[in-house]
Amino acid sequence: MGREKERDHRMEIDLSLKVDIADHEEQQAVEKEVDRAGVQDKGKGYHDDEQAQAPNDHRQDQPGIHVRDAEEAAEATTGEVDDDASVSDQVSLQENMRTKELSLLRMEMNRVKEENKVLRNVVEQTMKDYYDLQMKFATVQQNNQKKDPQIFLSLNGNHGIDSQEPKTILNTPDITKERPPSPSHKDGLRESELGLSLRLHTGAEEQRVEDKDQENKEEVKSFTTVQNKLQRSTDLTGIASHVASPVNRKARVSVRARCEAATMNDGCQWRKYGQKIAKGNPSCPRAYYRCTVAPGCPVRKQVQRCLEDMSILITTYEGTHNHPLPVGATAMASTASAAASFMLLDSISLPNYGLHGSHMIHSSDLNPSNIRTMNPINIDPSKGIVLDLTSNSYDHHNHQYPAPQFPMASSSYSAARPGFPAWMHGKPSFHTGNISLTNNNNLFPIPRSAIENKSLAENVTAIASDPKFRVAVAAAITSLINKESPNTITHPHVGTPFGPRDGDQSGSSGSSNWVLESLSGNGKPLGHSPS
DNA sequence: CGCCTTTGACCTGCGC
DNA sequence: GCGCAGGTCAAAGGCG
Numbered sequence: 088m089g090r091e092k093e094r095d096h097r098m099e100i101d102l103s104l105k106v107d108i109a110d111h112e113e114q115q116a117v118e119k120e121v122d123r124a125g126v127q128d129k130g131k132g133y134h135d136d137e138q139a140q141a142p143n144d145h146r147q148d149q150p151g152i153h154v155r156d157a158e159e160a161a162e163a164t165t166g167e168v169d170d171d172a173s174v175s176d177q178v179s180l181q182e183n184m185r186t187k188e189l190s191l192l193r194m195e196m197n198r199v200k201e202e203n204k205v206l207r208n209v210v211e212q213t214m215k216d217y218y219d220l221q222m223k224f225a226t227v228q229q230n231n232q233k234k235d236p237q238i239f240l241s242l243n244g245n246h247g248i249d250s251q252e253p254k255t256i257l258n259t260p261d262i263t264k265e266r267p268p269s270p271s272h273k274d275g276l277r278e279s280e281l282g283l284s285l286r287l288h289t290g291a292e293e294q295r296v297e298d299k300d301q302e303n304k305e306e307v308k309s310f311t312t313v314q315n316k317l318q319r320s321t322d323l324t325g326i327a328s329h330v331a332s333p334v335n336r337k338a339r340v341s342v343r344a345r346c347e348a349a350t351m352n353d354g355c356q357w358r359k360y361g362q363k364i365a366k367g368n369p370s371c372p373r374a375y376y377r378c379t380v381a382p383g384c385p386v387r388k389q390v391q392r393c394l395e396d397m398s399i400l401i402t403t404y405e406g407t408h409n410h411p412l413p414v415g416a417t418a419m420a421s422t423a424s425a426a427a428s429f430m431l432l433d434s435i436s437l438p439n440y441g442l443h444g445s446h447m448i449h450s451s452d453l454n455p456s457n458i459r460t461m462n463p464i465n466i467d468p469s470k471g472i473v474l475d476l477t478s479n480s481y482d483h484h485n486h487q488y489p490a491p492q493f494p495m496a497s498s499s500y501s502a503a504r505p506g507f508p509a510w511m512h513g514k515p516s517f518h519t520g521n522i523s524l525t526n527n528n529n530l531f532p533i534p535r536s537a538i539e540n541k542s543l544a545e546n547v548t549a550i551a552s553d554p555k556f557r558v559a560v561a562a563a564i565t566s567l568i569n570k571e572s573p574n575t576i577t578h579p580h581v582g583t584p585f586g587p588r589d590g591d592q593s594g595s596s597g598s599s600n601w602v603l604e605s606l607s608g609n610g611k612p613l614g615h616s617p618s
Numbered sequence: 619c620g621c622c623t624t625t626g627a628c629c630t631g632c633g634c
Numbered sequence: 635g636c637g638c639a640g641g642t643c644a645a646a647g648g649c650g
Contacts, residue, residue: 359623361642375641379621389641 341403343393349374350390351400354412356380357388368394381410 344351357376365373371392378386386406393399 358621360644362624363640363642366639373640387641 339403339405341401344400344402345396345398346400347398348400350376351402353402353404355386355408365391368392371397378406378408380408380412384409 342351342353350357356379358379359374360377361375363373363375365371368391371394373389373391376388376390378384378388384406386404386408388405389401389403391401391403393401
């Protein structure tokens, strides 16, 4: 009897590998046969019900058992039958086996059904999460744009969410009017923003499951509140103000470039308005520049040499351009926009919506399965994520830099190589170093050995292959497209710190503090000084 | 002459 | 509240 049970188990396992869900006709035929054979098996103690009650215990996937099972069945058959076994015994044994096979088939069917149900739930949950992300992204965009009613209206039109709710659009100017210009009215501002976020959310609710909306509202509320804490105050004069609003100033993207020149050419025109000797780096004063492409552009940038490596120029951009940018700056803006979105999306995906002034990114985070697992604890607004496009490839032994990397180029050069940021354009034989994400100069490397000597296109492809980065880029592109929509109300360009257009608003999220790090060419004059 | 850089003073936020 | 550091302003001077 013990031998028979063992055999049953093996048969069960074997049969589980043969399940074919799709064949309903066969299933029906099987069920008929099972019913018929069940009567015959009663006398031998093989009850289908018993089999059906404990299918999971033996349903381990064990490939190869099929062969053993067949052999054992044959062995059993020959053993039992032997020379003087009757043909009828063989037939009954075969029928018995067949019966079990069929019953197991049915059990496996049920199991697969349950699995399908579970998978369906997972997919539904994923879709809900996706919608949550979209809504939060839109909320952040609104938070960044609402300082200018026109921008807000434009956003509504673009996203087609609130456009279904004329009341929301009409109410927007009132909200901004009610907003006290003084930074001291933080609470009022926060309430207004909260209201906006809720309305936005309501617009999206129509496409979503009702029972999840309350929960999502709470999430957006908390997220918006956190955002507002960062933004603190909003300049109602918006873009027209010469002084960058706190909102804009919170949007920071830095570029680390190996550069001999005073500044790197990013395609914009800058005017130096101040210089300060930074604490802890007296030998490298920090220079302050203001964008002069258009009067009143709030974008500022800080330029400072890296303390550890004086050849590295750290350029930190703050604010959003209110004007179209030259080609080179446009390309760079796209990259920065994608980077900002990259982080923003991730930050939104976090359960507690922590502020992400900086972000630890671990190598495991590139795994799509870890898309929601980035550590929100490592928050330091003074530091930032570094999108490192090179390795720290300075050869300390030879005191030199390896192959050409990213010579800074003029706008005209970048125009000759469309599709690449100006600061990535260089000599015809340009190479790249590593491409990696770093936090506060702590490289999160795509191993240099894996990338070295590869072309820029390959490295870009490597980055682009990351699902999260792709999502971010998609968001940025979508945002850009939306802004270019004919329905868009013309308004000053507001976007990423590099935003040629108002592209991706996430760059001004207030929580973004990116450092886009690249290493420029070795020793080649890098662009122009602010002129 | 206009635009730019330089540079000291002033403002502001933050930590103690 | 005070001091420090970062950030900004604006006058002065330089340069094309």
